[in-house]
Amino acid sequence: MSKDAEDRALEAEREVGRINAFFPILPRLGNRWAASRPWEGKTIALNLHLTSLTAALVRELQLGGGTFIVSGASPATTHVGTVEMLRNEGIEVYTGRERDDGFASVLDHKPDLIVDVGFQLVNALLDRRPERAKATLGAIEITRSGITRLRKRTEPLPFPVLNINDGRLKNAVENRHGVGEALWQAVARLTGMHLSGRRVAVLGYGPVGKGLAMYARAAGMSVEVVEPDPVRRLFAHYDGFVSPDLDEALSRAGVVVTATGRPGVLSVDHLAKARSGVVLVNAGHGGNEIDVSSIQAAAERVDHIGEQVVRYRLENGPRVTVLGGGHPLNIVTNAGSPEPVLLHFAVLGLALESLATGDFPAGEVIVPDAIEAEAAAFALHALNPTAT
Ligand SMILES: NC(=O)c1ccc[n+]([C@@H]2O[C@H](COP(=O)([O-])OP(=O)(O)OC[C@H]3O[C@@H](n4cnc5c(N)ncnc54)[C@H](O)[C@@H]3O)[C@@H](O)[C@H]2O)c1
Incomplete structure (x- = not known):
């Protein structure tokens, strides 16, 4: 690794430490996943913006077992330090040309579960690997634009897609x-x-x-x-x-x-x-x-x-x-507190846990209230240990 990449990975590490110091919602979830290992033996593909907040999420998800494959959702939001930090932790990360090639390299890992921002990876799976799609346990979509793409598909989805954009917490x-x-x-x-x-x-x-x-x-x-x-x-x-x-x-x-x-x-x-x-x-x-x-x-x-x-x-x-x-x-300007995004990531992690262990019907499913209630309880606890 070049000196510059090493410095940036260290910078990302420090940023993750700072984020977790003041609102430790993700480390608390990480403790739970380390104990319950909800995705043991499974492969999970995450197509996300590769910022330090995402690195903070992936680090905790990994504690729950399984193999994580990560791709950058957009070159404009791919931070070199985050990529290096994740690679240092042994995670396969695809950016640039490999990612743009219809997400083929990501799908070659045969993911059981997918987390997507913008529905591009799920669309690639459905269009290019229909056989694999039938064996997929489920997916999560985070954004309004992804949900719009999901709803434009005409054929029924072969697996559940949890829509965490339209839950109560994100709006509020x-x-x-x-x-x-x-x-x-x-x-x-x-x-x-x-x-x-x-x-x-x-x-x-x-x-x-x-x-x-x-x-x-x-x-x-x-x-x-x-x-x-x-x-x-x-x-x-x-x-x-x-x-x-x-x-x-x-x-x-x-x-x-x-x-x-x-x-x-x-x-x-x-x-x-x-x-x-x-x-x-x-x-x-x-x-x-x-x-x-x-x-x-x-x-x-x-x-x-x-x-x-x-x-x-x-x-x-x-x-x-x-x-x-x-x-x-x-x-x-990348302004403001990271807390709202971390809360959204907590919903994402808990939704992934439910998807790995639960039973949802195929098609779009709005994130259930119980998952948001649990994320809110974790948030209250992270804000103030005496609040729950
Ligand atoms: N900057 C961010 O980080 C961020 C985060 C979330 C959402 N958004 C975006 O912010 C925008 C607003 O989101 P929302 O959830 O409040 O949307 P919303 O659709 O609930 O509200 C928009 C409001 O604008 C009103 N409106 C329509 N035309 C108008 C006009 N000409 N003049 C004045 N008001 C008009 C509508 O009647 C409506 O009440 C959306 O584009 C959303 O994607 C941005």
């Missing part, structure tokens, strides 16, 4: 608290603004918008919500937020954040009414909620005034600053 903890906390942390860090006293318009009042509004208020911001759905506007009202229309909110806001899941909700045409100096931020996954190209096209001057901070002077209009190029800012 990761979408609401995870994004709410992380996004404002990123805004403060990139701009140096103290958030207290700033006026913000939150576009969209789903779980993500609700978290953004709540954390903005906690930071001392004055919050308005723009939401077309009257039911959600009523929720915003009872949560204590006024909900004007977009033009009115823009006439006051110093910061606008989008969380709608819809493209082009904020384009240059809307900004005619905006205050000069307004800061635009997106939290939605698409990265296209703010129509940055329309702003760029109408700009008479563009200044890159910091990392991920671009200021546009619009012709006959306001000055507008876009953070993170309109991509989801918490993700682009």
Whole structure:
């Protein structure tokens, strides 16, 4: 191993240690798996983003026996240190060309169980190794995009696929608290603004918008919500937020954040009414909620005034600053606490345990309440040993 790879593996090791020190949910699960060995004798393929959080998960899963094969879900989220750290622990890791080759190398290991992010590995199994698919015990899908791909398949699935994206915990903890906390942390860090006293318009009042509004208020911001759905506007009202229309909110806001899941909700045409100096931020996954190209096209001057901070002077209009190029800012800047993801991984581990030992019908199965309740109990214990 090169010196550089060795250094990065050590860095990943240290990162995993730090993550576990303050929220030891995964090591506690690891203790249980070391005792019960739920996947003894089985082969498990994990197609995941290879970050230090994933390394923390794989390290504990391994204690439950079995053989783990890992592939990187995307080159953009594959960290060299994580790959080296896993390889040092004797785990086979596929990245780059081997991974892109239809996941053939991963499937050559004949996995009994699969954990997937984006349903690419499961799709490869179903399309290219239908015989092997019949012998597969089950799979887990983590993401909304993966579930969308799963539901596009026309033929019945030969094994159960546990959908852990649509459980109760992800919406309530990761979408609401995870994004709410992380996004404002990123805004403060990139701009140096103290958030207290700033006026913000939150576009969209789903779980993500609700978290953004709540954390903005906690930071001392004055919050308005723009939401077309009257039911959600009523929720915003009872949560204590006024909900004007977009033009009115823009006439006051110093910061606008989008969380709608819809493209082009904020384009240059809307900004005619905006205050000069307004800061635009997106939290939605698409990265296209703010129509940055329309702003760029109408700009008479563009200044890159910091990392991920671009200021546009619009012709006959306001000055507008876009953070993170309109991509989801918490993700682009890797901001926020790792706890929501670790909790999600705890659900994943417990779902894998159930899949290895339990009896689920073939097809999509929403993660059962009992698994989430157990993950929540582990989380409470990791947060405060006296809480359970
Ligand atoms: N950044 C992250 O880490 C992260 C994490 C989870 C989800 N997301 C993404 O955040 C987005 C929102 O997620 P959610 O679960 O709250 O979605 P949701 O669909 O429950 O809520 C979106 C809300 O936006 C409203 N809306 C639609 N068009 C609008 C418009 N033009 N102006 C104002 N409001 C409008 C809808 O009525 C709805 O209430 C999605 O794209 C989701 O994928 C991001």
